[in-house]
Amino acid sequence: MVVYLDHAATTPMLPTAIAAYAEAMGVVGNPASVHSQxxxxxxxxxxxxxxxxxxxxxxxxxxxxxxxxxxxxxLGIKGVYWARAPRQxxxxxxxxxxxxxxxVEWLAQHEGAVVEWIPLDEQGxxxxxxxxxxxARDPLDIALVSVIMANNEVGTIxxxxxxxxxxxxxxxxxxxDAVAAYGYIPxxxxxxxxxxVSALSVSAHKVGGPVGIGAxxxxxxxxxxxxxxxxxxxxxxxxxxxxVAAAVSFAVAASVISSEEMAPNQLATQQQEEGHGLExxxxxxxxxxxxxGVARVAPSAVLxxxxxxxxxxxxxxxxxxxxxxxxxxxxDVAGVSVSTGSACQAGVPEPSHVLRxxxxxxxxxxxxxxxxxxxTSTEAxxxxxxxxxxxxxxxxxxxxxxxxxxxx
Amino acid sequence: xxxxxDSAVAAARAVEAGHEVVGVHLALNRMPGTLRTGSRGCCTxxxxxxxxxxxxxMGIPYYVWDFSERFKLDVVDDFIAEYAAGRTxxxxxxxxxxxxxxxxxxxxxxxxxxxxxxxxxASIVTDADGNKQLHRAAAWAKDQSYVLxxxxxxxxxxxxxxxxxTPTKAEVRAEAAERGFSVANKPDSYxxxxxxxxxxxxxxxxxxxxxxxxxxxxxxxxLGQHDGAVAFTVGQRKGLxxxxxAADGKPRFVLEVRPITNTVVVGPKEALAIKEIAxxxxxxxxxxxxxxxVEFDCHVQIRAHADPVPAVAQVVSTTSVxxxxxxxxxxxxxxxxxxxxxxxxxxxVYVGTRVLGQCTIDRTVSAVPVSVTTASTTPASxxxxxxxxxxx
Numbered sequence: 158m159v160v161y162l163d164h165a166a167t168t169p170m171l172p173t174a175i176a177a178y179a180e181a182m183g184v185v186g187n188p189a190s191v192h193s194q195x196x197x198x199x200x201x202x203x204x205x206x207x208x209x210x211x212x213x214x215x216x217x218x219x220x221x222x223x224x225x226x227x228x229x230x231x232l233g234i235k236g237v238y239w240a241r242a243p244r245q246x247x248x249x250x251x252x253x254x255x256x257x258x259x260x261v262e263w264l265a266q267h268e269g270a271v272v273e274w275i276p277l278d279e280q281g282x283x284x285x286x287x288x289x290x291x292x293a294r295d296p297l298d299i300a301l302v303s304v305i306m307a308n309n310e311v312g313t314i315x316x317x318x319x320x321x322x323x324x325x326x327x328x329x330x331x332x333x334d335a336v337a338a339y340g341y342i343p344x345x346x347x348x349x350x351x352x353x354v355s356a357l358s359v360s361a362h363k364v365g366g367p368v369g370i371g372a373x374x375x376x377x378x379x380x381x382x383x384x385x386x387x388x389x390x391x392x393x394x395x396x397x398x399x400x401v402a403a404a405v406s407f408a409v410a411a412s413v414i415s416s417e418e419m420a421p422n423q424l425a426t427q428q429q430e431e432g433h434g435l436e437x438x439x440x441x442x443x444x445x446x447x448x449x450g451v452a453r454v455a456p457s458a459v460l461x462x463x464x465x466x467x468x469x470x471x472x473x474x475x476x477x478x479x480x481x482x483x484x485x486x487x488x489d490v491a492g493v494s495v496s497t498g499s500a501c502q503a504g505v506p507e508p509s510h511v512l513r514x515x516x517x518x519x520x521x522x523x524x525x526x527x528x529x530x531x532x533t534s535t536e537a538x539x540x541x542x543x544x545x546x547x548x549x550x551x552x553x554x555x556x557x558x559x560x561x562x563x564x565x
Numbered sequence: 566x567x568x569x570x571d572s573a574v575a576a577a578r579a580v581e582a583g584h585e586v587v588g589v590h591l592a593l594n595r596m597p598g599t600l601r602t603g604s605r606g607c608c609t610x611x612x613x614x615x616x617x618x619x620x621x622x623m624g625i626p627y628y629v630w631d632f633s634e635r636f637k638l639d640v641v642d643d644f645i646a647e648y649a650a651g652r653t654x655x656x657x658x659x660x661x662x663x664x665x666x667x668x669x670x671x672x673x674x675x676x677x678x679x680x681x682x683x684x685x686x687a688s689i690v691t692d693a694d695g696n697k698q699l700h701r702a703a704a705w706a707k708d709q710s711y712v713l714x715x716x717x718x719x720x721x722x723x724x725x726x727x728x729x730x731t732p733t734k735a736e737v738r739a740e741a742a743e744r745g746f747s748v749a750n751k752p753d754s755y756x757x758x759x760x761x762x763x764x765x766x767x768x769x770x771x772x773x774x775x776x777x778x779x780x781x782x783x784x785x786x787x788l789g790q791h792d793g794a795v796a797f798t799v800g801q802r803k804g805l806x807x808x809x810x811a812a813d814g815k816p817r818f819v820l821e822v823r824p825i826t827n828t829v830v831v832g833p834k835e836a837l838a839i840k841e842i843a844x845x846x847x848x849x850x851x852x853x854x855x856x857x858x859v860e861f862d863c864h865v866q867i868r869a870h871a872d873p874v875p876a877v878a879q880v881v882s883t884t885s886v887x888x889x890x891x892x893x894x895x896x897x898x899x900x901x902x903x904x905x906x907x908x909x910x911x912x913x914v915y916v917g918t919r920v921l922g923q924c925t926i927d928r929t930v931s932a933v934p935v936s937v938t939t940a941s942t943t944p945a946s947x948x949x950x951x952x953x954x955x956x957x
Binding site: 483555 | 628629
């Protein structure tokens, strides 16, 4: 039996989302067509948009469907940057997802952007004083601030509202990458917009929907230059025939997030104090079981990220003296799927840039293992991991830094 | 699994032989080429994907292991340092010695594997006493035993080369096609994998600061100037840009590169002939000969695709030269002189088809003694007046 503990990479689609997807794919009609089939498709699409909007606490008109979370982030950053020309500065914390890193670096290389990296502390939290200082230096030339809501690798939750407040004081738009946070902690766009957030990116496949659809929540007052031009769909912000079936399936997953059972959002009103809904609390308990168990069976392992303010499904460790890929291999052979961090191109591993941004050395950034839980995770999964870990850890220690320069 | 046809077929044969096989692609460069740069036979993203697709077809797990740091230090930096020191290294041999059959093998053994299986064309033969020997492949034209000559007995005992008995590469390609591998017709890789465009001189020029120096004849007379000694290799004829012709009117060839003095020594083609080579860094590929100090018959091969030449070899003391007690070298005397030998090259010693061992050449003796001639057409040479012994 394979134990899947890599839900941050992608989580299994909900059976109801699969069924809805398959059924909707059988329905003909372009939502832009005038005839009745077109109108039917349009109805399915807009109902879906409303459900997704409800899960994000925004108005349906503010939801722009995209082809992925990455596309949403590109639109949220490039689109705002271009709309804010000739302002050049972009403020971004270190340790962001590659969708953000590579986008702002591209803007720096090709569009004259000046990127300023805001440091993280040892737990991965943005240095608000450094951000405030960076904003204070010529705030009129800042195009935007982009910040991840919860780090996809180490799970640290960022003080997004405080970041937004600092920027909003100078009228600077803030883009929030909520791809890893969505579905796991409350994402309430209305509350964030009040604090000063302008745009927010999410992805369907991280919450039990299909791969191939994401969304950018674009506040009514925020203008962006489109990345994709064509038929003028979605307020001319994102042209291209809209994927009704994917939206329908996304909506099924989104509706579960909004339901009382799952609840980061619906119960948020009552449980905001505790910060979690029922599913969130269940995952946090499993996560704590992982953290306690790893401390027991591999005492040398170091928990990375903020120990308290972290994603409920995320446990991220460094194993000194081990290579992350040796650990991953040994656990994979034992039937436990985990990750060394973010999946990367062609499987070529690199030391985690997130840990590097948190001040770790290159060698300390190597033996990283990310265990992420999701809607199908059970105590039995956690126990299977903990049963397999000691042997895998011993193998990885023996393999050690065999692929490294001796003595380093 | 490099992403090429050979390692894919080797893996498939190992699977069919009943072994529990896991495909491993080595990430040797932190900045792999993008899909746009296309495949070069190994080390690009496309090659990694090709390897994975082959692993998918044979139904084995596949991983990418990062050896980029070791590769940079042991192979790339070594390559630059060797060139800068005037030697001609073989980075593929260094990679076999330090990465594929060292770092990778070590890591694999620690993780519970028994052997590293590759698509090299070479054979492992077990002798009557159960000792493993390294031999040439049946496909003489593709034989790669030369680049494996650096392997030691311990490494050889944990190697598998399933392609060793295949008579031709065409058969490997046909088998790959039959197995449905997309790489069946992928071109062979020839270039040095970390020099993307194959321009070794240009690549080295960016890494080894070039400086103008003298071109000398064998007697030490200055014939002209060069833009950097590193750009020259022994045996090179073109690009010397010496204004005046040789006294005898014959073309001149690079005989020696001396990075310490930044000089290049040139002379007639005959002077390239080498009658003796030796190296103090030698290893045995398997069981060491019982009496290596006794001269024995062998064949010597000095390049991957050079013909083997009959020779005699023996391990001799160099104490009288080095002044250090117990220093030894492997000395090889070919039956006929060798052409185009440069220090830093590897001499692999064969007995029949068996690879006996190898040494890195650090000393050569020219078959033609230096005849001190006056460089009459050269403006009064002041720089290096004293004759310098060639290839000392």
